[in-house]
Amino acid sequence: MSDQPDRPPLTPEALAQAIAPHRERIDQIDAQLLELLNQRANQARAIGTLKGEAAVYRPEREAQVLARIAALNAGPLHGNAVQRIFREVMSECLALERPLTVTYLGPRGTFTEQAAARHFGSAALLQPCATIDETLREVEARQADYAVVPIENSSEGAVNRTLDLLTSTELRACGEATLRIHHLLMSQAQELPEVIQVYAHPQALAQCRDFLSRCLPQAEQVAVSSNAEAARLAAQPQQTHTAAIGPGQAAALYGLNVLDQNVEDDPNNTTRFLVLGHQAAGPSGADRTTLIVAAPQADHAGAMHRLLEPFSRLGISMTKLESRPVRGGLWQYVFFIDIEGHADDPSVAQALLEMRQRANFLKVVGSYPRA
Numbered sequence: 408m409s410d411q412p413d414r415p416p417l418t419p420e421a422l423a424q425a426i427a428p429h430r431e432r433i434d435q436i437d438a439q440l441l442e443l444l445n446q447r448a449n450q451a452r453a454i455g456t457l458k459g460e461a462a463v464y465r466p467e468r469e470a471q472v473l474a475r476i477a478a479l480n481a482g483p484l485h486g487n488a489v490q491r492i493f494r495e496v497m498s499e500c501l502a503l504e505r506p507l508t509v510t511y512l513g514p515r516g517t518f519t520e521q522a523a524a525r526h527f528g529s530a531a532l533l534q535p536c537a538t539i540d541e542t543l544r545e546v547e548a549r550q551a552d553y554a555v556v557p558i559e560n561s562s563e564g565a566v567n568r569t570l571d572l573l574t575s576t577e578l579r580a581c582g583e584a585t586l587r588i589h590h591l592l593m594s595q596a597q598e599l600p601e602v603i604q605v606y607a608h609p610q611a612l613a614q615c616r617d618f619l620s621r622c623l624p625q626a627e628q629v630a631v632s633s634n635a636e637a638a639r640l641a642a643q644p645q646q647t648h649t650a651a652i653g654p655g656q657a658a659a660l661y662g663l664n665v666l667d668q669n670v671e672d673d674p675n676n677t678t679r680f681l682v683l684g685h686q687a688a689g690p691s692g693a694d695r696t697t698l699i700v701a702a703p704q705a706d707h708a709g710a711m712h713r714l715l716e717p718f719s720r721l722g723i724s725m726t727k728l729e730s731r732p733v734r735g736g737l738w739q740y741v742f743f744i745d746i747e748g749h750a751d752d753p754s755v756a757q758a759l760l761e762m763r764q765r766a767n768f769l770k771v772v773g774s775y776p777r778a
């Protein structure tokens with residue numbers, strides 16, 4: 408109910424007359440906005456010329472622009488709306504310097520595609536790859552500028568293939584993105600009871616375990632390479648009793664019926680992605696650093712404590728500690744560690760220096776603005 412006092416409805420003519428001055432003002436403002444946007448684009452183009460051969464994408468600067476805009480915003484536009492608009496403005500300005508090519512785990516319609524599109528904006532050229540390995544290889548071979556890879560999910564934990572690839576790749580992490588993951592159940596079938604088989608990425612099957620055992624206890628679960636691939640397969644002519652779990656984009660892309668929405672067990676289900684490229688990001692003031700470390704004789708009491716001790720002494724927060732077995736080394740592990748701060752921050756640099764002397768192996772995957 409509106410708390411406005413009741414007003415007699417305007418006649419169509421009176422309404423048109425009342426709106427007219429506002430529309431006139433909007434037309435003037437649009438002309439000013441356009442002029443200002445092109446002025447901004449010219450500045451970006453000038454910066455692009457100065458950069459020469461250096462990387463045009465500067466994640467630390469983009470994070471600072473967005474943080475400044477968030478602080479300046481007086482409304483009524485919502486903070487998220489303003490972020491989306493300025494993300495797009497920067498995407499187009501950057502493309503005038505040089506358009507970026509970004510690889511992601513395809514086919515089209517995956518959550519990684521959504522994360523990449525949101526992070527780089529519409530002007531980036533998104534290139535689907537069949538595997539996470541291939542997304543990295545394309546960038547390593549300089550066939551693409553950046554790769555966006557899933558690293559962990561709030562319900563299911565680490566994406567192990569990504570962690571393994573991070574140990575060996577020469578690429579650096581220079582950005583981070585997070586995405587709320589809402590899964591749909593989609594199919595050519597019209598009703599749930601018709602479904603005898605469910606295709607999805609193993610992570611998605613795991614994220615929807617309760618839903619599947621509650622609503623489709625008899626259906627066979629088939630793990631495939633991505634959720635969009637699951638949707639593509641479920642759309643094949645002979646697959647009339649197959650359903651796929653995945654994003655809404657995939658249902659639309661492959662013309663499938665939506666049998667149920669939000670089938671993830673945890674409504675806060677979120678996936679975190681890293682942006683990998685050839686360059687390191689400079690400090691933005693609100694950064695995170697990802698490291699891979701092997702402790703000497705990690706099975707000895709106190710080895711891990713001694714390795715991590717510089718963090719607590721120097722007041723550095725650890726936001727993640729994950730272990731992975733070393734290939735071919737029975738009961739040997741490497742540790743994936745996220746800390747707050749940039750590798751160039753004095754306290755972080757000091758901690759890394761001390762850890763390097765204590766560790767068997769230490770790799771800084773990269774420092775990047777926190778999502």
Ligand SMILES: C=C(O[C@@H]1C=C(C(=O)O)C=C[C@H]1O)C(=O)O
Nearest residue numbers: 451454464465468469497500501
């Ligand atoms: C204009 C620049 O290049 C790119 C575009 C930016 C923008 O449009 O604000 C910011 C950072 C860079 O990714 C810059 O480096 O300042």
